[in-house]
Amino acid sequence: MNGFAQFTQWWLSDEFRSAYYATFIVTNYFLVRELVKRIERWDVIDLLWKLLVIGISGISFTFLFQLVEDQMFEQNLFPYVKALSESVSLYAVLIFSLSTIFIFRKLILYQKNKRKVWSWNILQGLFFLGLARLFIGLDSVTGPSSPAEFNANFMQLDATGIYTSVIFLLFLGISLFLSGNINWSAYLNYQQKIRSLLLLFVIILLFFAFYLMFPFHAFPSTDGAFILLTRRHMIYGMIFLFPLIYSLLSGLVLTFNLQTSSIFEQRSIELATIQRINQSIQANLDTDEILRTLLDASLLTSNATAGWIETIDSTTREFKRTLSYSKGVTKEEIEYLRIREDLTFTVLDSGKHIHIRNLRKHRNFRYAKTRIRSLLALPILTSKHPVGVVYLINELSGSFEEESILSLVSLTEQSGISIENAELVARSIDLEIYREQLKIAKTFQKQILPQTLPGTDQIEFFVKSQEADEIGGDFYDVTQRGNTYKIAVGDVSGKGTTAAFYMAETKGIFQALTQLDIGVRDFILNANKTLSHCLRKGTFMTLTYLHIDMDDLGVELLRAGHCETLYYNSKKDELCSLKTGGPGLAIVRDDSFSNYTPEPDRFLANPGDLLILFTDGIIEAHNFEREEFGMERLREIAFRLRRTDSQRIAETLVQQVKAFTGGIIDDDYSILVIRFLQGKQISINTVDKNDENQGNRA
């Protein structure tokens, strides 16, 4: 044999032809895979369109070449044209099928998971195993000489047959499994579904067209060509099979989903609306605004043709209700329905919505002259109080679906929460304002109490006080009038703001009274008379009031319900309590008060003597065992400190009280220490009310 004949023989040999086909298919396989990978936009319609374009161009080329082939049937060039036409046809089928496979792969691996990717890899593996079939069994049989023989052979399960069948069946199984992944279809709206369906339909048609134009006649011949055909058949079968199954199943799924898709779509629109509304409601801090949005949203997301909101005023116990907003319904209509049956309180009491499917079948609305057929009433509640009820109506019966009722319920619940949030924010703003005002009040109160106490080389005053809350009812004042010091230490009953306001009032009264040159007892009688008019019933004031005449150090002291005063007599070196006094101020509000009020203590003090005045915050301070600090401890400490200066005495006493209670004194307290001096140094003491700045002596 010459070289050419050898070459021809080799060229025509099965091995070469198989290798040629395998290379051809594999090359195109990877080519198409790459091309499809480059498509970045994930859009079902767009992908299917691309497929369609490829398919139509393929089929057109095939058709065109077959036309030419037919035209040339009688001519010499015919065999070449025929070969060319067949190649084009095969190539078109291959490219179209591969494109379909890889585009479907994109669809299948949408929302990919491990299982899908693995299945896909197996499918790909099986495909290559199918390709290997091209090289198997080349020498075993010469092959069937006719399709009939082929069919007969096909049933015989020799090794090649088993291989073929197993691969083919596995491929079929995996294809079916993968074809189940059509979840992309769920994300299409109705229109998109229709379009994809049409596109898929055309694609399936194209497959049939390709099948009809498939150049089967290119294969059958004698000497083993049929085997090759079956081998190629298998590969082409595989290439055809998967996309065909997938398009058919997708088409079916889409067809069945068409009906539900409109419902899903409406639902998803509803959800989107609700979400948008929720956001706007949440951001809203105005209750009225929230309610208006709620009504608009409820109408938008349900089948309701009209609706209204009734709110109730829960601040009063009467639960007065008002029609807040209405749309598409008149006041008279609402009123008419309410007379038949008042649903508002039923709904609010139960906290659950009421749905009347058909008013004509409802016991109370049966004979109502109204266009309304179905009605939905939903409660708007906060965790603390009911807000109102949303009413939605429709002129058709049974127009509210369970689905939309559910979303309406969540919408009204959300509104309730938002209203509560709005209220909380408003309240915290109020609180902040109050706190600011309290701060201002405290500053004012500090100004009411004297910032500096007078002092000379003959007498020294030191006061230490603190209000239990922000502000309190303790009061003290030292006024100099001529050669007389007028000193008051008192406590308005109660704590906090009320006490503080009364204390401020007291200050004015006392200031006025100290201008009168009256005795200590008259001062107290007058103060009682005035305060009886000013203080609310049940509120009273305790007071210790004294005059010190600096000419002879004469002291005149009277108690009105207030704690006793400690007096240290330096000559006798003894500490005693001054207790003379009557009831607190504004307790007995008539003239009989004077009957209970005795004449004051009068005595002459000596230089070196001490007077310690205080309020009940000191002696009533208690420890964790609820034991009171008491007078005895106070006396002991005062006696021990009798020779120290007034500031030291006041500060040590407070320290001792705090040590006793464990750090806190939970009531207002004040201590005023008066020391009579020998008359040498001049000192003015500033008031030190801040505990942290102790030892800060002026």
Add this chain to the structure above:
Amino acid sequence: MMKIREIGHEGYVTVQPSGELDANSSILMDEKIQELVDREVYRLHIDCSKLQYISSAGLGVFISFLDELHERGGKFVFSNMSDNVRKVFDLLGLAQLVTIVESGSQVEEAIL
């Protein structure tokens, strides 16, 4: 938390607060006495045997009703005061304004 017991008698009512009578619980006491006054009970016996502590606000409740009871020919009688409570009454001068007896057996005599 303070509790208030009410015991009716021929001609007067016994009110027995237990616990601490402070600014918070004084509201309850105030309501109680107001309710009795509304029922035209003007002779009130306050049994202090279970009263542990009384604050100025607590005293304020009794003070606020002093005049009204007096005007209507009634009165407060306090009994079984602990030293603590007694001290506060003395200090404030209330001991002069109300009747205070040692034990419950003396109440009837003092109140009617």
